[in-house]
Amino acid sequence: MPTYRVLDLEGNVIDTAQDPQLSKEVCLKMYKSMLTLNAMDLILYEAQRQGRISFYMTSYGEEATHMGSAAALTLDDVVYGQYREAGVLMYRGFTLEQFMNQCYSNAMDFGKGRQMPVHYGSRELNFQTISSPLGTQLPQAAGSAYALKRSGKDACVICYFGEGAASEGDFHAALNIAATTDSPCLFFCRNNGYAISTPVKDQYRGDGIASRGQGYGMDTIRVDGNDALAVYNVVKEARTRAIKESRPVLIEALTYRVGHHSTSDDSSAYRPKTEVSDWIKQDSPIARFRKYLERKGYWTDAEETEFKKSIRSRILKEFAAAEKIKKPSLDHMFTDVYAGEQPWNLVEQEAEMRRLVKEFPQHYDVSDYAK
Amino acid sequence: MFARRFLRIPTSALRPSTFTTSSSSIRTYASAAGTPPPAEGFMPSVATSAFMNNTREKALANPELKAVAAGQTKKMNLFQSVNEAMDIALATDEKAVVFGEDVGFGGVFRCTMGLQEKYGADRVFNTPLTEQGLIGFGIGMAAVGHTAIAEIQFADYVFPAFDQIVNEAAKYRYRSGNQFDCGGLTIRMPCMAVGHGGHYHSQSPEAYFAHTPGIKVVIPRSPIQAKGLLLAAIRDPNPVIVMEPKILYRAAVEQVPEGDYTLPLGKAEVLREGKDVTVVGWGSQLYVLETAIAMLEQQIPGLSVELIDLRSVLPWDVETIEKSVNKTGRLVIAHEAPSTGGFGAEIAAAIQERCFLRLESPIQRVAGWDIPFPLVFEKFYVPSALRCAEGIKKALNY
Numbered sequence: 001m002p003t004y005r006v007l008d009l010e011g012n013v014i015d016t017a018q019d020p021q022l023s024k025e026v027c028l029k030m031y032k033s034m035l036t037l038n039a040m041d042l043i044l045y046e047a048q049r050q051g052r053i054s055f056y057m058t059s060y061g062e063e064a065t066h067m068g069s070a071a072a073l074t075l076d077d078v079v080y081g082q083y084r085e086a087g088v089l090m091y092r093g094f095t096l097e098q099f100m101n102q103c104y105s106n107a108m109d110f111g112k113g114r115q116m117p118v119h120y121g122s123r124e125l126n127f128q129t130i131s132s133p134l135g136t137q138l139p140q141a142a143g144s145a146y147a148l149k150r151s152g153k154d155a156c157v158i159c160y161f162g163e164g165a166a167s168e169g170d171f172h173a174a175l176n177i178a179a180t181t182d183s184p185c186l187f188f189c190r191n192n193g194y195a196i197s198t199p200v201k202d203q204y205r206g207d208g209i210a211s212r213g214q215g216y217g218m219d220t221i222r223v224d225g226n227d228a229l230a231v232y233n234v235v236k237e238a239r240t241r242a243i244k245e246s247r248p249v250l251i252e253a254l255t256y257r258v259g260h261h262s263t264s265d266d267s268s269a270y271r272p273k274t275e276v277s278d279w280i281k282q283d284s285p286i287a288r289f290r291k292y293l294e295r296k297g298y299w300t301d302a303e304e305t306e307f308k309k310s311i312r313s314r315i316l317k318e319f320a321a322a323e324k325i326k327k328p329s330l331d332h333m334f335t336d337v338y339a340g341e342q343p344w345n346l347v348e349q350e351a352e353m354r355r356l357v358k359e360f361p362q363h364y365d366v367s368d369y370a371k
Numbered sequence: 372m373f374a375r376r377f378l379r380i381p382t383s384a385l386r387p388s389t390f391t392t393s394s395s396s397i398r399t400y401a402s403a404a405g406t407p408p409p410a411e412g413f414m415p416s417v418a419t420s421a422f423m424n425n426t427r428e429k430a431l432a433n434p435e436l437k438a439v440a441a442g443q444t445k446k447m448n449l450f451q452s453v454n455e456a457m458d459i460a461l462a463t464d465e466k467a468v469v470f471g472e473d474v475g476f477g478g479v480f481r482c483t484m485g486l487q488e489k490y491g492a493d494r495v496f497n498t499p500l501t502e503q504g505l506i507g508f509g510i511g512m513a514a515v516g517h518t519a520i521a522e523i524q525f526a527d528y529v530f531p532a533f534d535q536i537v538n539e540a541a542k543y544r545y546r547s548g549n550q551f552d553c554g555g556l557t558i559r560m561p562c563m564a565v566g567h568g569g570h571y572h573s574q575s576p577e578a579y580f581a582h583t584p585g586i587k588v589v590i591p592r593s594p595i596q597a598k599g600l601l602l603a604a605i606r607d608p609n610p611v612i613v614m615e616p617k618i619l620y621r622a623a624v625e626q627v628p629e630g631d632y633t634l635p636l637g638k639a640e641v642l643r644e645g646k647d648v649t650v651v652g653w654g655s656q657l658y659v660l661e662t663a664i665a666m667l668e669q670q671i672p673g674l675s676v677e678l679i680d681l682r683s684v685l686p687w688d689v690e691t692i693e694k695s696v697n698k699t700g701r702l703v704i705a706h707e708a709p710s711t712g713g714f715g716a717e718i719a720a721a722i723q724e725r726c727f728l729r730l731e732s733p734i735q736r737v738a739g740w741d742i743p744f745p746l747v748f749e750k751f752y753v754p755s756a757l758r759c760a761e762g763i764k765k766a767l768n769y
Contacts, residue, residue: 078515080511109548110547110548110550111547111548112548112549114545114546119546121547121548121550121551123547123550123551128514128547128551129543129546129550129551131538133538133539136507136535136538136539139507139508139510139511139535140511140539141511142507142508142511143507143509143510143511143512143513143514144512144514144515145511146508146511146512147466147511147512147515147516147517148515150466150468150493150517169531170503170504170535172501173499173501173503173505174507176501176504177498177499177505177508181508332548335549336544336545336548336549337544337585338587338609338686339544339554339608339609340607340608343686344689344690345686345689
């Protein structure tokens with residue numbers, strides 16, 4: 001399948017009719033969000049290396065898929081992610097403070113410190129909490145989309161996943177059930193070439209993920225994932241069709257995972273370092289979009305330098321603040337397993353846990369935990 | 372009396388049509404007032420069970436049914452009462468939908484009959500044949516505040532959805548810090564033996580789910596119970612699995628209160644009081660236990676057995692059982708699922724912790740053997756009335 005593209009590698013609009021003509025304000029929000037995500041990734045990745053947080057996953061190279069798609073959606077649209085979509089949440093308004101609090105599992109984390117870092121979620125921003133099992137969010141997204149349709153809302157669901165997750169049974173289940181139930185769901189695949197160490201040649205033998213869409217009876221498009229404007233156009237159109245015509249759309253964004261899979265991974269063990277450096281040199285989504293902005297007269301070198309400096313200091317400030325906040329209170333350990341009355345076994349077990357903590361303070365230091 | 376042990380097991384191949392009836396025969400059946408339908412398989416005692424409430428007065432004597440005590444009752448079998456519960460759920464909650472494989476035309480066990488005609492195809496609909504897909508779909512509906520009533524055609528086929536239930540549904544609220552939940556999800560599934568179900572139409576997978584914090588699991592024993600527990604499950608703010616003993620769909624018939632009522636989740640029910648031994652079971656096993664107790668009462672004059680329907684496997688009602696065992700000093704647990712890792716083990720362990728000084732004999736577990744559920748050997752596999760009676764005797768004679 002061909003790949004839809006608006007900007008060439010130099011940031012020129014290939015066909016002027018395809019330029020979405022986004023306002024300067026939107027363009028700069030997208031671009032600044034990319035730079036912010038990039039800077040946050042750098043600092044939190046280093047923080048993990050220093051043992052200050054337990055885990056981290058960067059989004060290097062995939063910034064355009066995040067910001068291009070997020071800009072084409074509204075806050076009424078429900079987002080389901082895999083884990084490498086922090087930029088979508090950032091674009092929607094998740095603050096640096098909130099990102100840091102989650103990664104530090106501190107008392108201000110919305111998730112009450114229960115999940116690993118980068119498992120973000122925000123009710124206010126309509127971003128369903130991330131979970132580790134791959135692909136599980138796909139059929140869930142279809143169900144949420146069906147519910148939105150029944151409510152008559154002018155909204156859809158977007159569900160992000162990697163090309164590796166697309167090999168899970170839940171991918172098949174989700175696309176098929178979304179199609180048969182006419183659910184307004186956008187399935188957004190980030191095809192970045194690798195699932196941890198597994199290259200796509202070991203992942204599938206068909207024409208990527210997009211070629212599967214037709215088999216499910218679904219409008220499908222492949223887009224250059226390093227082209228923020230192409231991603232924007234595709235998601236915008238897909239959203240319109242999904243809601244107006246009550247049906248799912250499959251989008252495959254081709255990109256490249258520049259960073260390691262996670263902080264527990266050294267990607268040089270399975271791919272040459274030159275492959276990564278070549279990608280960074282030849283096709284950086286941030287650089288491509290910047291060239292477009294400069295041509296439009298929206299952005300200058302001076303502004304770039306100034307913004308990078310200020311965002312770095314802001315991130316470091318939030319980082320230091322989050323690090324100082326205590327872990328959540330032990331009160332949150334047994335809650336939210338169930339709504340309503342706490343079952344007796346949980347009541348008894350919590351009492352026993354508290355007894356042990358009280359009796360053996362040398363084994364259970366609670367000074368790092370909020371009261 | 373012992374003739375029951377040698378009942379012939381129907382050998383017809385199990386297929387959906389075995390369980391379906393044309394609508395005309397349903398009407399015929401419903402109009403045959405006072406005549407219970409023929410019992411199936413190895414469990415003929417259901418139709419004549421003392422636990423079937425065959426009059427309005429008897430049905431409404433249950434203090435749990437206060438809300439509808441002034442109303443009328445209607446004779447129903449279990450699939451009809453399940454159908455009525457969903458009818459009420461759909462009528463009282465515009466955001467409720469019912470879906471699963473083949474539910475559109477009424478379901479292979481007729482539980483969703485007439486609902487699509489009444490509520491429309493956007494509220495009662497078929498899904499593609501994918502258990503992981505349809506449970507994930509239900510979680511997604513519930514995650515945005517809707518009420519999803521999903522059907523797994525047989526409990527034996529819930530395992531493709533195990534990941535969605537255990538890793539997703541059960542942990543949805545906890546992992547998000549209560550920002551999101553899928554409490555609006557209810558999963559119905561026919562379970563337990565049916566006389567000729569073989570490996571994949573007979574299983575009782577409750578113990579797999581009992582090991583999963585965050586979900587609730589209930590198993591009703593009768594039409595009244597099924598309606599009240601299913602409505603409670605649908606309205607509970609947590610994901611709930613409702614396992615319906617399929618052998619009771621037609622065999623269990625009683626007077627069911629009309630109107631809207633719920634029965635409490637997490638609460639056991641003492642079906643008959645006694646002082647010599649406590650016997651615990653759930654689902655269709657209760658009728659086997661009833662028969663076993665009748666057999667023993669003939670052999671041991673004056674025997675007084677306390678029989679408890681656990682009803683909820685998770686969370687389970689330890690208090691009621693503890694209280695009973697503290698009185699009787701003996702406990703027998705019976706379930707169809709294999710013994711090792713079965714829910715009987717959990718009950719036995721908890722009760723010996725709590726009632727150690729009161730126990731006068733080792734806790735007995737009468738369960739399926741630790742083998743896959745076999746076809747032609749079913750009567751040798753199930754914890755039959757004879758085996759249950761033997762287990763109770765062991766507890767009494769220790």
